[in-house]
Amino acid sequence: MIIQRQNNYRCLLFALIFITKFTYGQGTFGLTNKTQEIQTSNSTELSITPLIQGTLLIPESKERPNLVLIIPGSGPTDRNGNQPMMSNNSLKYLAQGLQQNGVASFRYDKRVLPMMRQGNFQEQEVEFDDFIDDARQVLHFFRNKNNFEKIFILGHSQGSLVGMVAAKDGCDGFISVAGAGQSIDRVVIDQLSLQLPSAVPGAAEAFNTLREKGRVDNFPQELSAIFRPSLQSFMYQWMRYDPSEILASLNIPTLILNGTSDLQVSEQEAFLLKKNAPNAEFSLILNMNHVLKIIEEKGLANGKSYNDPNLPVSAELIEKITEFVNKNSPKSP
Numbered sequence: 001m002i003i004q005r006q007n008n009y010r011c012l013l014f015a016l017i018f019i020t021k022f023t024y025g026q027g028t029f030g031l032t033n034k035t036q037e038i039q040t041s042n043s044t045e046l047s048i049t050p051l052i053q054g055t056l057l058i059p060e061s062k063e064r065p066n067l068v069l070i071i072p073g074s075g076p077t078d079r080n081g082n083q084p085m086m087s088n089n090s091l092k093y094l095a096q097g098l099q100q101n102g103v104a105s106f107r108y109d110k111r112v113l114p115m116m117r118q119g120n121f122q123e124q125e126v127e128f129d130d131f132i133d134d135a136r137q138v139l140h141f142f143r144n145k146n147n148f149e150k151i152f153i154l155g156h157s158q159g160s161l162v163g164m165v166a167a168k169d170g171c172d173g174f175i176s177v178a179g180a181g182q183s184i185d186r187v188v189i190d191q192l193s194l195q196l197p198s199a200v201p202g203a204a205e206a207f208n209t210l211r212e213k214g215r216v217d218n219f220p221q222e223l224s225a226i227f228r229p230s231l232q233s234f235m236y237q238w239m240r241y242d243p244s245e246i247l248a249s250l251n252i253p254t255l256i257l258n259g260t261s262d263l264q265v266s267e268q269e270a271f272l273l274k275k276n277a278p279n280a281e282f283s284l285i286l287n288m289n290h291v292l293k294i295i296e297e298k299g300l301a302n303g304k305s306y307n308d309p310n311l312p313v314s315a316e317l318i319e320k321i322t323e324f325v326n327k328n329s330p331k332s333p
Helices: 002-015 090-100 112-118 128-145 158-169 184-195 197-213 221-227 229-238 243-248 267-276 300-307 315-327
Strands: 036-040 043-049 052-057 067-071 104-108 151-156 173-177 254-259 281-285
Touching: 043 104, 043 128, 052 090, 052 128, 067 090, 067 128, 067 158, 090 104, 090 315, 104 128, 128 151, 128 158, 128 229, 151 158, 151 315, 158 173, 158 243, 173 315, 184 197, 184 229, 197 221, 197 229, 221 229, 243 267, 254 267, 254 315, 267 281, 281 315
Parallel strands: 067 104, 067 151, 151 173, 173 254, 254 281
Antiparallel strands: 036 043, 043 052, 052 104
16 A cells, blocks of 8 residues: 555656746846857857747748747756756757758747856746746747748647747747646646545645635645745746636637647647637647657656657657648748
């Protein structure tokens, strides 16, 4: 019984990795907009602000290509889709695949990484809206450059919610990859009901208190990674957003993608998004997992892929995104 309970905790923490490792950021949106560029071939390193640093990839021999802004998921995730102690290069390979298909991209590190390098990270000061503000600033930066035919936002995992909110500022299309279809408290409750049903009542009560009062003192200790005091302000803010409602309000072309081997964001989350945005294009990619790799084996292979930079990302994923971008750009073939 004890061993089974420990295994349940491990499964739950893995499924909720996008919650327990995202807590690095702070409110510093009012930065001086000084742009630095380091350019080699068709790859340009951009520092849009001190906390927004990324890589612009441009396809060869194509004037005014379409641009996809890639927003990473939760945790201290860099522009390549990697985290400390986890390297899979998922977003790097996605960007390179789009470049080969004639689509430009800009991907950037989450603000936690430059903050950690600068030594000024304080978890209790984290704001979910900081991530949205960063995405908006990236969108405005490239829109003002006027070097691209159309600009699309692609959000992965938590970045899906961030991206769909930022998309309201005026992009030409939105792409959700492994994005949740309901508010984060409902996602957590659903995961608990599958992995640790005994914790559901306590978690539900804790979320209700947090929603009503902005803080909570009593919560299941096994979920302290979610409800610890230094994180509660972030969770309180994150809970306010319902992805399905936000997506339904977008009046731009939309593509919803999810993998059938995703252990973190189930197919049902994608169906919820589609239900509320019936005009959106929708596709489930067979055997694609959360880090965009094709995993046909069951069991440990899925988890191991999170730290395997040699595995390519799904070719179907790249093709679906390319087709969507080209279809919604009048100058594309």
